[in-house]
Amino acid sequence: MKSYKIVEKLLSRLQYKSGPAEQDRMKTPIDEAWRRYEAERMTSSMPRAFDWIFGVRPVKWIAVMIIVLIGLVVSIEILDQSTGPAYALEQTVEAVKNIRYFHFRNLDPRQNVDKEAWVEYDRNGRLKQVRVDFLRLDSVMVWSKGATQYLKAEPNELCLFEDMEHTDKILSFATSHDPRNAVEYLRTREAQGAVRIEIGEPSERSGLIPVNVTYEPNTYLIGAPAPQMRDVLHIDPVTKLVSYINVHVKDKDLWRDAGVWEYLDYNQPFDPNIFDLEKEMGKDTTRFSTLGLDLGMEQGDMSDREIAVKVADEFLAAWKSKDYDRAVQIHGYITRANRDNVLQLLNTSDLLKIVEIGEAFPAEKPLRGYCLRCTLTLRQDGTTRQSIWEIHVRRITPTRWRIGKVSPLKE
Protein backbone atom coordinates (compact mmCIF):
# COMPACT_ATOMS: atom_id res chain seq x y z
CA MET A 1 0.00 0.00 0.00
CA LYS A 2 2.83 2.30 0.97
CA SER A 3 4.56 1.91 -2.38
CA TYR A 4 1.36 3.03 -4.20
CA LYS A 5 1.48 6.20 -2.18
CA ILE A 6 5.14 6.68 -3.08
CA VAL A 7 4.40 6.20 -6.79
CA GLU A 8 1.47 8.63 -6.53
CA LYS A 9 3.65 11.16 -4.76
CA LEU A 10 6.32 10.79 -7.41
CA LEU A 11 3.72 11.13 -10.17
CA SER A 12 2.45 14.35 -8.66
CA ARG A 13 5.98 15.75 -9.04
CA LEU A 14 6.04 14.80 -12.72
CA GLN A 15 5.03 18.27 -13.89
CA TYR A 16 6.00 20.13 -17.00
CA LYS A 17 6.35 23.84 -17.33
CA SER A 18 6.46 25.94 -20.45
CA GLY A 19 9.19 28.45 -21.15
CA PRO A 20 8.54 31.99 -22.47
CA ALA A 21 9.13 30.97 -26.11
CA GLU A 22 6.57 28.14 -25.94
CA GLN A 23 4.14 30.40 -24.17
CA ASP A 24 4.42 32.94 -26.99
CA ARG A 25 3.87 30.28 -29.63
CA MET A 26 0.80 28.94 -27.87
CA LYS A 27 -0.62 32.38 -27.30
CA THR A 28 -0.95 33.44 -30.95
CA PRO A 29 -3.94 31.23 -31.94
CA ILE A 30 -5.48 31.86 -28.54
CA ASP A 31 -5.20 35.63 -29.07
CA GLU A 32 -6.83 35.22 -32.48
CA ALA A 33 -9.66 33.16 -30.98
CA TRP A 34 -10.19 35.87 -28.37
CA ARG A 35 -10.33 38.57 -31.04
CA ARG A 36 -12.95 36.53 -32.93
CA TYR A 37 -14.89 36.08 -29.70
CA GLU A 38 -14.83 39.81 -29.02
CA ALA A 39 -15.88 40.60 -32.58
CA GLU A 40 -18.77 38.13 -32.36
CA ARG A 41 -19.89 39.62 -29.08
CA MET A 42 -19.98 43.06 -30.70
CA THR A 43 -21.86 41.77 -33.73
CA SER A 44 -24.40 39.79 -31.74
CA SER A 45 -25.25 42.89 -29.75
CA MET A 46 -26.41 44.70 -32.91
CA PRO A 47 -30.12 44.55 -33.70
CA ARG A 48 -31.21 41.60 -35.80
CA ALA A 49 -32.95 44.00 -38.20
CA PHE A 50 -29.52 45.20 -39.25
CA ASP A 51 -28.54 41.70 -40.44
CA TRP A 52 -31.92 41.31 -42.13
CA ILE A 53 -31.53 44.52 -44.15
CA PHE A 54 -28.04 43.63 -45.28
CA GLY A 55 -29.09 40.10 -46.16
CA VAL A 56 -31.45 41.45 -48.85
CA ARG A 57 -29.45 42.62 -51.86
CA PRO A 58 -31.86 45.16 -53.48
CA VAL A 59 -32.07 47.29 -50.38
CA LYS A 60 -28.45 46.92 -49.33
CA TRP A 61 -27.21 50.23 -50.73
CA ILE A 62 -30.29 52.11 -49.62
CA ALA A 63 -29.69 50.80 -46.11
CA VAL A 64 -26.05 51.84 -46.26
CA MET A 65 -27.08 55.34 -47.32
CA ILE A 66 -29.63 55.58 -44.48
CA ILE A 67 -27.04 54.49 -41.95
CA VAL A 68 -24.44 56.93 -43.29
CA LEU A 69 -27.00 59.74 -43.06
CA ILE A 70 -27.97 58.79 -39.51
CA GLY A 71 -24.27 58.63 -38.65
CA LEU A 72 -23.73 62.12 -40.05
CA VAL A 73 -26.65 63.57 -38.07
CA VAL A 74 -25.48 61.88 -34.85
CA SER A 75 -21.89 63.08 -35.42
CA ILE A 76 -23.07 66.65 -35.91
CA GLU A 77 -25.13 66.36 -32.69
CA ILE A 78 -22.16 65.04 -30.76
CA LEU A 79 -19.86 67.69 -32.18
CA ASP A 80 -22.41 70.27 -31.17
CA GLN A 81 -22.44 68.95 -27.61
CA SER A 82 -18.68 68.69 -27.41
CA THR A 83 -18.26 72.35 -28.13
CA GLY A 84 -20.68 73.19 -25.31
CA PRO A 85 -19.72 74.68 -21.93
CA ALA A 86 -16.59 73.39 -20.12
CA TYR A 87 -16.95 70.49 -17.74
CA ALA A 88 -17.69 71.18 -14.07
CA LEU A 89 -17.87 68.63 -11.25
CA GLU A 90 -21.48 69.69 -10.57
CA GLN A 91 -22.44 67.99 -13.84
CA THR A 92 -21.25 64.68 -12.40
CA VAL A 93 -23.05 65.37 -9.12
CA GLU A 94 -26.23 65.89 -11.14
CA ALA A 95 -25.64 62.86 -13.38
CA VAL A 96 -25.24 60.40 -10.49
CA LYS A 97 -28.24 61.70 -8.53
CA ASN A 98 -30.72 59.09 -9.69
CA ILE A 99 -28.41 56.11 -9.81
CA ARG A 100 -29.99 53.00 -8.30
CA TYR A 101 -27.50 50.38 -9.46
CA PHE A 102 -23.78 50.61 -9.73
CA HIS A 103 -21.20 47.99 -10.43
CA PHE A 104 -17.52 48.59 -9.85
CA ARG A 105 -14.23 46.88 -9.38
CA ASN A 106 -11.16 47.73 -7.35
CA LEU A 107 -7.77 46.39 -8.39
CA ASP A 108 -4.95 47.21 -6.05
CA PRO A 109 -1.44 46.02 -6.94
CA ARG A 110 -0.31 46.51 -3.33
CA GLN A 111 -2.77 44.11 -1.80
CA ASN A 112 -4.22 40.70 -2.42
CA VAL A 113 -7.79 41.86 -2.12
CA ASP A 114 -9.06 42.79 -5.58
CA LYS A 115 -12.80 43.31 -5.30
CA GLU A 116 -15.77 43.51 -7.61
CA ALA A 117 -19.01 44.85 -6.20
CA TRP A 118 -22.65 45.30 -7.16
CA VAL A 119 -24.65 47.83 -5.14
CA GLU A 120 -28.40 48.35 -5.39
CA TYR A 121 -30.50 51.11 -3.80
CA ASP A 122 -34.25 51.17 -3.27
CA ARG A 123 -36.56 53.84 -4.72
CA ASN A 124 -35.93 56.05 -1.69
CA GLY A 125 -32.19 55.95 -2.21
CA ARG A 126 -31.55 53.60 0.72
CA LEU A 127 -29.08 50.76 0.31
CA LYS A 128 -31.01 47.62 -0.62
CA GLN A 129 -28.40 44.95 -1.31
CA VAL A 130 -24.68 44.60 -1.89
CA ARG A 131 -22.51 41.87 -3.32
CA VAL A 132 -18.71 41.87 -3.04
CA ASP A 133 -16.54 39.26 -4.78
CA PHE A 134 -13.08 39.02 -3.25
CA LEU A 135 -11.41 38.02 -6.46
CA ARG A 136 -8.26 36.37 -5.22
CA LEU A 137 -9.56 35.08 -1.93
CA ASP A 138 -12.13 32.74 -3.46
CA SER A 139 -14.92 34.23 -1.40
CA VAL A 140 -18.09 36.25 -1.93
CA MET A 141 -20.12 38.29 0.53
CA VAL A 142 -23.69 39.40 0.01
CA TRP A 143 -25.73 41.66 2.24
CA SER A 144 -29.44 41.51 1.53
CA LYS A 145 -32.61 41.79 3.60
CA GLY A 146 -30.60 42.60 6.73
CA ALA A 147 -28.61 39.33 6.71
CA THR A 148 -25.16 38.48 5.41
CA GLN A 149 -24.26 35.51 3.24
CA TYR A 150 -20.62 34.51 3.05
CA LEU A 151 -19.54 31.87 0.55
CA LYS A 152 -15.95 30.73 0.65
CA ALA A 153 -13.95 28.00 -0.97
CA GLU A 154 -11.72 27.00 1.91
CA PRO A 155 -13.50 25.45 3.73
CA ASN A 156 -16.19 25.10 1.09
CA GLU A 157 -18.98 26.66 3.13
CA LEU A 158 -21.87 29.09 2.84
CA CYS A 159 -22.43 30.95 6.12
CA LEU A 160 -25.63 32.89 6.73
CA PHE A 161 -25.71 35.24 9.66
CA GLU A 162 -26.93 38.50 11.08
CA ASP A 163 -24.22 40.62 12.64
CA MET A 164 -24.25 44.38 12.97
CA GLU A 165 -20.49 44.73 12.79
CA HIS A 166 -20.33 42.95 9.44
CA THR A 167 -23.37 44.83 8.23
CA ASP A 168 -21.78 48.14 9.19
CA LYS A 169 -18.55 47.19 7.41
CA ILE A 170 -20.29 46.22 4.19
CA LEU A 171 -22.54 49.30 4.30
CA SER A 172 -19.58 51.56 4.96
CA PHE A 173 -17.73 49.95 2.05
CA ALA A 174 -20.70 50.54 -0.27
CA THR A 175 -21.33 54.06 0.99
CA SER A 176 -17.73 55.20 0.70
CA HIS A 177 -17.63 54.12 -2.95
CA ASP A 178 -21.10 55.28 -3.83
CA PRO A 179 -20.46 57.77 -6.65
CA ARG A 180 -23.23 60.02 -5.31
CA ASN A 181 -21.57 60.49 -1.92
CA ALA A 182 -18.06 60.45 -3.33
CA VAL A 183 -18.49 63.42 -5.64
CA GLU A 184 -20.49 65.49 -3.16
CA TYR A 185 -17.91 64.67 -0.52
CA LEU A 186 -15.22 66.10 -2.77
CA ARG A 187 -17.06 69.40 -3.07
CA THR A 188 -17.53 69.60 0.71
CA ARG A 189 -13.88 68.82 1.40
CA GLU A 190 -12.74 71.30 -1.24
CA ALA A 191 -14.74 74.03 0.49
CA GLN A 192 -12.92 73.10 3.73
CA GLY A 193 -9.53 73.28 1.99
CA ALA A 194 -8.81 69.58 2.60
CA VAL A 195 -8.67 68.64 -1.08
CA ARG A 196 -7.48 70.35 -4.26
CA ILE A 197 -9.43 69.70 -7.45
CA GLU A 198 -7.98 70.38 -10.92
CA ILE A 199 -9.91 69.64 -14.08
CA GLY A 200 -7.70 68.72 -17.04
CA GLU A 201 -8.14 68.67 -20.80
CA PRO A 202 -9.95 65.66 -22.31
CA SER A 203 -7.60 62.86 -23.32
CA GLU A 204 -7.00 62.81 -27.08
CA ARG A 205 -7.22 59.03 -27.20
CA SER A 206 -10.17 58.24 -24.94
CA GLY A 207 -11.92 61.61 -24.83
CA LEU A 208 -12.30 61.16 -21.04
CA ILE A 209 -11.90 64.26 -18.88
CA PRO A 210 -9.30 63.84 -16.12
CA VAL A 211 -10.06 65.37 -12.75
CA ASN A 212 -7.09 65.41 -10.37
CA VAL A 213 -8.04 65.35 -6.73
CA THR A 214 -5.25 65.72 -4.19
CA TYR A 215 -6.10 64.89 -0.60
CA GLU A 216 -4.24 66.20 2.40
CA PRO A 217 -3.21 63.47 4.87
CA ASN A 218 -6.14 61.91 6.77
CA THR A 219 -8.81 63.35 4.51
CA TYR A 220 -9.14 60.48 2.06
CA LEU A 221 -12.77 59.49 1.40
CA ILE A 222 -14.29 58.69 4.78
CA GLY A 223 -11.56 60.46 6.71
CA ALA A 224 -9.81 57.32 7.96
CA PRO A 225 -6.10 57.71 8.77
CA ALA A 226 -4.28 57.95 5.43
CA PRO A 227 -1.16 59.52 3.93
CA GLN A 228 -1.44 62.17 1.21
CA MET A 229 -3.43 60.65 -1.67
CA ARG A 230 -4.28 61.59 -5.22
CA ASP A 231 -7.20 60.32 -7.28
CA VAL A 232 -7.52 60.89 -10.99
CA LEU A 233 -11.19 60.63 -11.91
CA HIS A 234 -11.78 59.98 -15.61
CA ILE A 235 -15.13 61.49 -16.57
CA ASP A 236 -17.14 60.39 -19.59
CA PRO A 237 -17.68 63.62 -21.58
CA VAL A 238 -21.19 62.60 -22.70
CA THR A 239 -22.76 61.01 -19.61
CA LYS A 240 -20.58 63.01 -17.15
CA LEU A 241 -20.26 59.80 -15.10
CA VAL A 242 -16.97 58.58 -13.63
CA SER A 243 -15.50 55.83 -15.82
CA TYR A 244 -12.60 54.94 -13.60
CA ILE A 245 -10.36 56.36 -10.91
CA ASN A 246 -6.61 55.91 -10.67
CA VAL A 247 -5.48 56.06 -7.07
CA HIS A 248 -2.00 57.22 -6.04
CA VAL A 249 -0.40 57.39 -2.64
CA LYS A 250 2.45 59.66 -1.60
CA ASP A 251 5.39 57.66 -0.38
CA LYS A 252 8.68 59.42 0.39
CA ASP A 253 7.86 62.35 -1.91
CA LEU A 254 6.91 60.04 -4.78
CA TRP A 255 3.44 59.26 -6.05
CA ARG A 256 2.97 55.50 -6.23
CA ASP A 257 0.22 53.54 -7.98
CA ALA A 258 -2.34 52.38 -5.44
CA GLY A 259 -4.81 50.72 -7.75
CA VAL A 260 -7.77 51.56 -9.87
CA TRP A 261 -11.51 51.79 -9.30
CA GLU A 262 -13.41 50.92 -12.43
CA TYR A 263 -17.08 51.83 -12.60
CA LEU A 264 -18.34 49.12 -14.93
CA ASP A 265 -22.08 49.84 -15.15
CA TYR A 266 -24.44 52.50 -13.94
CA ASN A 267 -28.16 51.91 -13.62
CA GLN A 268 -28.14 48.52 -15.34
CA PRO A 269 -30.56 46.48 -13.20
CA PHE A 270 -28.85 43.38 -11.81
CA ASP A 271 -30.01 39.80 -12.11
CA PRO A 272 -31.65 39.26 -8.67
CA ASN A 273 -29.95 35.85 -8.46
CA ILE A 274 -26.56 37.46 -7.85
CA PHE A 275 -27.78 38.39 -4.37
CA ASP A 276 -28.68 34.82 -3.46
CA LEU A 277 -25.55 32.80 -2.82
CA GLU A 278 -27.56 29.66 -2.07
CA LYS A 279 -27.98 29.46 -5.84
CA GLU A 280 -24.20 29.41 -6.27
CA MET A 281 -23.50 26.63 -3.79
CA GLY A 282 -21.60 23.77 -5.32
CA LYS A 283 -22.54 20.15 -4.72
CA ASP A 284 -19.88 19.90 -2.01
CA THR A 285 -20.66 23.22 -0.33
CA THR A 286 -22.00 22.95 3.20
CA ARG A 287 -24.55 25.44 4.50
CA PHE A 288 -24.03 26.90 7.96
CA SER A 289 -26.72 29.23 9.19
CA THR A 290 -26.99 31.03 12.52
CA LEU A 291 -30.09 32.97 11.46
CA GLY A 292 -32.81 32.77 14.10
CA LEU A 293 -30.51 31.08 16.66
CA ASP A 294 -30.66 34.01 19.12
CA LEU A 295 -26.95 33.93 19.86
CA GLY A 296 -25.59 36.22 22.58
CA MET A 297 -27.89 37.89 25.11
CA GLU A 298 -30.79 40.32 24.93
CA GLN A 299 -29.93 43.84 26.17
CA GLY A 300 -33.36 44.65 27.61
CA ASP A 301 -33.24 47.78 29.82
CA MET A 302 -29.54 47.48 30.56
CA SER A 303 -27.05 50.12 29.45
CA ASP A 304 -24.33 49.10 26.98
CA ARG A 305 -21.79 48.83 29.76
CA GLU A 306 -24.13 46.77 31.95
CA ILE A 307 -24.97 44.28 29.19
CA ALA A 308 -21.23 43.88 28.43
CA VAL A 309 -20.59 42.88 32.06
CA LYS A 310 -23.66 40.61 32.07
CA VAL A 311 -22.56 38.76 28.91
CA ALA A 312 -19.04 38.21 30.27
CA ASP A 313 -20.40 37.09 33.64
CA GLU A 314 -22.90 34.59 32.16
CA PHE A 315 -20.35 33.22 29.70
CA LEU A 316 -17.80 32.58 32.45
CA ALA A 317 -20.45 31.03 34.71
CA ALA A 318 -21.49 28.64 31.92
CA TRP A 319 -17.85 27.78 31.22
CA LYS A 320 -17.17 27.10 34.91
CA SER A 321 -20.22 24.83 35.24
CA LYS A 322 -19.21 23.04 32.01
CA ASP A 323 -22.49 24.02 30.37
CA TYR A 324 -20.73 24.29 27.02
CA ASP A 325 -23.89 24.60 24.92
CA ARG A 326 -24.89 27.71 26.84
CA ALA A 327 -21.35 29.10 26.83
CA VAL A 328 -21.10 28.73 23.04
CA GLN A 329 -24.57 30.21 22.60
CA ILE A 330 -23.65 33.28 24.67
CA HIS A 331 -20.28 33.57 22.98
CA GLY A 332 -21.84 33.52 19.49
CA TYR A 333 -20.19 32.58 16.20
CA ILE A 334 -20.49 33.06 12.45
CA THR A 335 -18.73 30.13 10.84
CA ARG A 336 -18.40 26.49 11.81
CA ALA A 337 -14.70 27.11 12.49
CA ASN A 338 -15.58 29.97 14.91
CA ARG A 339 -17.86 27.65 16.84
CA ASP A 340 -15.30 24.83 16.90
CA ASN A 341 -12.61 27.21 18.17
CA VAL A 342 -14.79 28.28 21.09
CA LEU A 343 -15.59 24.67 21.89
CA GLN A 344 -11.92 23.78 21.76
CA LEU A 345 -11.04 26.56 24.20
CA LEU A 346 -13.76 25.40 26.60
CA ASN A 347 -12.80 21.74 26.29
CA THR A 348 -9.08 22.21 26.78
CA SER A 349 -9.26 24.54 29.79
CA ASP A 350 -11.12 23.88 33.06
CA LEU A 351 -12.30 27.12 34.60
CA LEU A 352 -11.99 26.45 38.34
CA LYS A 353 -12.66 29.88 39.80
CA ILE A 354 -13.79 33.32 38.63
CA VAL A 355 -11.62 35.47 40.90
CA GLU A 356 -12.70 38.84 39.54
CA ILE A 357 -14.60 40.40 36.64
CA GLY A 358 -13.23 43.87 35.97
CA GLU A 359 -15.08 46.95 34.80
CA ALA A 360 -16.13 47.30 31.18
CA PHE A 361 -14.09 49.86 29.23
CA PRO A 362 -14.50 50.89 25.56
CA ALA A 363 -12.61 48.60 23.17
CA GLU A 364 -9.77 50.15 21.18
CA LYS A 365 -10.45 50.88 17.52
CA PRO A 366 -11.02 49.17 15.13
CA LEU A 367 -12.88 46.99 17.67
CA ARG A 368 -16.24 48.18 18.88
CA GLY A 369 -18.07 47.49 22.13
CA TYR A 370 -16.36 46.93 25.46
CA CYS A 371 -13.52 44.94 26.98
CA LEU A 372 -13.30 43.46 30.47
CA ARG A 373 -10.23 42.17 32.28
CA CYS A 374 -11.07 39.07 34.28
CA THR A 375 -8.90 37.17 36.74
CA LEU A 376 -9.49 33.44 36.37
CA THR A 377 -8.08 30.26 37.86
CA LEU A 378 -7.76 27.63 35.14
CA ARG A 379 -6.38 24.14 34.79
CA GLN A 380 -4.69 23.55 31.46
CA ASP A 381 -2.55 20.51 30.60
CA GLY A 382 -2.66 19.37 34.21
CA THR A 383 -1.35 22.69 35.55
CA THR A 384 -3.46 25.02 37.68
CA ARG A 385 -2.70 28.72 37.54
CA GLN A 386 -4.31 32.10 37.95
CA SER A 387 -4.16 34.47 34.97
CA ILE A 388 -5.78 37.57 33.58
CA TRP A 389 -7.98 37.23 30.51
CA GLU A 390 -9.50 39.91 28.33
CA ILE A 391 -13.07 39.44 27.19
CA HIS A 392 -14.35 41.60 24.35
CA VAL A 393 -18.12 42.04 24.17
CA ARG A 394 -19.92 43.69 21.26
CA ARG A 395 -23.35 44.33 19.81
CA ILE A 396 -24.57 41.72 17.32
CA THR A 397 -28.08 43.04 16.53
CA PRO A 398 -29.75 46.26 17.68
CA THR A 399 -30.91 44.43 20.81
CA ARG A 400 -28.42 41.58 21.37
CA TRP A 401 -24.78 41.39 22.45
CA ARG A 402 -22.24 38.59 22.18
CA ILE A 403 -18.58 37.94 22.91
CA GLY A 404 -16.14 39.01 20.24
CA LYS A 405 -12.99 37.51 21.65
CA VAL A 406 -11.68 35.73 24.75
CA SER A 407 -7.92 35.67 25.18
CA PRO A 408 -5.30 35.58 27.92
CA LEU A 409 -3.40 38.82 28.42
CA LYS A 410 0.30 38.55 27.63
CA GLU A 411 2.35 38.72 30.81
Add this chain to the structure above:
Amino acid sequence: MLEDRILIRQAKRGERRAFDRIYEKYRDTLLTVAMNLLADPELARDVVQDVFVKFIESLDGFELRGRLRGYLATCVANRARDRLRQMARGGRVEPDRREPLHIQPLDLAVQNEQLDRLAKALAGLPYEQREIIALKVHGGMSFRAIARRQGIRLGTVQSRYRYGLDQLRTQLNGKVEP
Protein backbone atom coordinates in the same frame (compact mmCIF):
# COMPACT_ATOMS: atom_id res chain seq x y z
CA MET B 1 -13.34 26.98 -7.51
CA LEU B 2 -15.27 30.09 -6.67
CA GLU B 3 -12.56 32.21 -8.24
CA ASP B 4 -13.00 30.21 -11.46
CA ARG B 5 -16.74 30.89 -11.52
CA ILE B 6 -16.07 34.60 -11.10
CA LEU B 7 -13.39 34.55 -13.81
CA ILE B 8 -15.69 32.72 -16.21
CA ARG B 9 -18.45 35.24 -15.62
CA GLN B 10 -16.03 38.10 -16.30
CA ALA B 11 -14.58 36.39 -19.39
CA LYS B 12 -18.12 35.93 -20.72
CA ARG B 13 -18.53 39.67 -20.42
CA GLY B 14 -15.52 40.03 -22.69
CA GLU B 15 -12.90 40.77 -20.04
CA ARG B 16 -9.63 39.58 -21.45
CA ARG B 17 -7.85 39.86 -18.12
CA ALA B 18 -10.16 37.23 -16.64
CA PHE B 19 -9.49 34.81 -19.47
CA ASP B 20 -5.73 35.42 -19.14
CA ARG B 21 -5.92 34.54 -15.48
CA ILE B 22 -7.66 31.23 -16.31
CA TYR B 23 -5.08 30.55 -19.00
CA GLU B 24 -2.10 31.27 -16.78
CA LYS B 25 -3.60 29.34 -13.91
CA TYR B 26 -4.14 26.12 -15.86
CA ARG B 27 -1.72 26.24 -18.81
CA ASP B 28 1.08 24.25 -17.21
CA THR B 29 -1.28 21.79 -15.50
CA LEU B 30 -2.87 21.03 -18.86
CA LEU B 31 0.52 20.76 -20.53
CA THR B 32 1.46 18.23 -17.86
CA VAL B 33 -1.71 16.22 -18.53
CA ALA B 34 -1.07 16.39 -22.28
CA MET B 35 2.61 15.48 -21.98
CA ASN B 36 1.82 12.53 -19.76
CA LEU B 37 -0.71 11.33 -22.32
CA LEU B 38 1.15 12.06 -25.54
CA ALA B 39 4.79 12.21 -24.50
CA ASP B 40 5.41 14.64 -27.34
CA PRO B 41 5.91 18.34 -26.62
CA GLU B 42 4.68 19.53 -30.04
CA LEU B 43 1.50 17.49 -29.82
CA ALA B 44 0.98 18.42 -26.18
CA ARG B 45 1.22 22.12 -27.01
CA ASP B 46 -1.17 21.75 -29.94
CA VAL B 47 -3.72 19.94 -27.85
CA VAL B 48 -3.62 22.46 -24.99
CA GLN B 49 -3.80 25.30 -27.48
CA ASP B 50 -6.83 23.68 -29.15
CA VAL B 51 -8.54 23.20 -25.82
CA PHE B 52 -8.15 26.89 -24.93
CA VAL B 53 -9.32 27.98 -28.40
CA LYS B 54 -12.41 25.75 -28.11
CA PHE B 55 -12.98 27.03 -24.60
CA ILE B 56 -13.09 30.63 -25.91
CA GLU B 57 -15.36 29.62 -28.79
CA SER B 58 -17.85 27.98 -26.45
CA LEU B 59 -17.56 30.62 -23.72
CA ASP B 60 -20.93 32.23 -24.44
CA GLY B 61 -22.96 29.17 -23.58
CA PHE B 62 -20.47 27.71 -21.11
CA GLU B 63 -21.81 26.64 -17.71
CA LEU B 64 -19.33 25.30 -15.18
CA ARG B 65 -20.43 22.12 -13.47
CA GLY B 66 -17.79 20.86 -11.08
CA ARG B 67 -14.22 22.09 -11.19
CA LEU B 68 -12.76 24.00 -14.11
CA ARG B 69 -9.41 22.25 -13.75
CA GLY B 70 -11.11 18.84 -14.08
CA TYR B 71 -13.22 20.02 -16.99
CA LEU B 72 -10.22 21.37 -18.93
CA ALA B 73 -8.13 18.29 -18.11
CA THR B 74 -10.92 16.07 -19.50
CA CYS B 75 -10.99 18.20 -22.67
CA VAL B 76 -7.24 17.70 -23.01
CA ALA B 77 -7.61 13.93 -22.54
CA ASN B 78 -10.40 13.70 -25.11
CA ARG B 79 -8.50 15.82 -27.59
CA ALA B 80 -5.32 13.80 -27.02
CA ARG B 81 -7.26 10.59 -27.73
CA ASP B 82 -8.65 12.10 -30.96
CA ARG B 83 -5.13 13.08 -32.04
CA LEU B 84 -3.81 9.60 -31.41
CA ARG B 85 -6.71 8.08 -33.39
CA GLN B 86 -6.04 10.48 -36.29
CA MET B 87 -2.37 9.58 -36.26
CA ALA B 88 -3.16 5.85 -36.18
CA ARG B 89 -5.44 6.28 -39.22
CA GLY B 90 -2.72 8.28 -40.96
CA GLY B 91 -0.20 5.47 -40.41
CA ARG B 92 1.70 7.08 -37.55
CA VAL B 93 2.07 5.11 -34.38
CA GLU B 94 1.55 6.42 -30.90
CA PRO B 95 4.73 8.31 -30.14
CA ASP B 96 5.07 7.00 -26.65
CA ARG B 97 5.50 3.33 -27.42
CA ARG B 98 8.48 3.50 -29.76
CA GLU B 99 10.18 6.83 -29.51
CA PRO B 100 12.24 8.20 -26.67
CA LEU B 101 10.79 11.08 -24.74
CA HIS B 102 11.67 14.54 -25.92
CA ILE B 103 11.05 16.76 -23.02
CA GLN B 104 12.85 19.74 -24.46
CA PRO B 105 11.87 22.54 -24.70
CA LEU B 106 8.98 21.63 -22.42
CA ASP B 107 10.94 20.97 -19.27
CA LEU B 108 10.08 18.96 -16.25
CA ALA B 109 9.52 21.45 -13.46
CA VAL B 110 11.73 19.32 -11.22
CA GLN B 111 14.37 17.43 -13.12
CA ASN B 112 15.89 14.30 -11.74
CA GLU B 113 16.75 10.82 -12.87
CA GLN B 114 13.95 9.17 -10.99
CA LEU B 115 11.32 11.44 -12.54
CA ASP B 116 12.81 10.87 -15.97
CA ARG B 117 12.49 7.11 -15.49
CA LEU B 118 8.95 7.55 -14.25
CA ALA B 119 8.03 9.65 -17.31
CA LYS B 120 9.34 6.90 -19.57
CA ALA B 121 7.53 4.20 -17.58
CA LEU B 122 4.29 6.19 -17.75
CA ALA B 123 4.66 6.58 -21.50
CA GLY B 124 4.87 2.80 -21.74
CA LEU B 125 1.47 2.20 -20.10
CA PRO B 126 -1.66 1.50 -22.17
CA TYR B 127 -3.36 4.77 -23.08
CA GLU B 128 -6.50 4.05 -20.99
CA GLN B 129 -4.45 3.66 -17.84
CA ARG B 130 -2.35 6.73 -18.57
CA GLU B 131 -5.50 8.75 -19.07
CA ILE B 132 -6.97 7.81 -15.70
CA ILE B 133 -3.65 8.49 -13.97
CA ALA B 134 -3.23 11.90 -15.66
CA LEU B 135 -6.80 12.94 -14.85
CA LYS B 136 -6.57 11.77 -11.26
CA VAL B 137 -3.08 12.97 -10.38
CA HIS B 138 -2.68 16.05 -12.55
CA GLY B 139 -6.29 16.91 -13.35
CA GLY B 140 -7.10 16.68 -9.62
CA MET B 141 -10.29 14.71 -10.37
CA SER B 142 -11.97 12.12 -8.19
CA PHE B 143 -12.59 8.61 -9.55
CA ARG B 144 -16.30 9.36 -9.58
CA ALA B 145 -15.81 12.57 -11.59
CA ILE B 146 -13.59 10.76 -14.10
CA ALA B 147 -16.18 7.99 -14.49
CA ARG B 148 -18.94 10.54 -15.03
CA ARG B 149 -17.02 12.68 -17.49
CA GLN B 150 -15.58 9.81 -19.49
CA GLY B 151 -18.77 7.70 -19.41
CA ILE B 152 -17.12 4.61 -17.92
CA ARG B 153 -17.96 2.60 -14.84
CA LEU B 154 -16.47 3.65 -11.52
CA GLY B 155 -15.01 0.16 -10.99
CA THR B 156 -13.29 0.31 -14.38
CA VAL B 157 -11.75 3.67 -13.55
CA GLN B 158 -10.44 2.38 -10.23
CA SER B 159 -9.04 -0.83 -11.68
CA ARG B 160 -7.31 0.98 -14.56
CA TYR B 161 -5.70 3.30 -12.07
CA ARG B 162 -4.61 0.43 -9.85
CA TYR B 163 -3.19 -1.61 -12.77
CA GLY B 164 -1.37 1.49 -13.99
CA LEU B 165 0.24 2.14 -10.63
CA ASP B 166 1.12 -1.57 -10.34
CA GLN B 167 2.93 -1.48 -13.64
CA LEU B 168 4.75 1.73 -12.81
CA ARG B 169 5.92 0.22 -9.56
CA THR B 170 7.12 -2.90 -11.34
CA GLN B 171 8.83 -0.96 -14.11
CA LEU B 172 10.59 1.24 -11.65
CA ASN B 173 11.82 -2.09 -10.28
CA GLY B 174 11.16 -1.16 -6.70
CA LYS B 175 13.57 1.73 -6.99
CA VAL B 176 11.14 4.31 -5.77
CA GLU B 177 12.09 6.64 -3.03
CA PRO B 178 9.75 9.03 -1.33
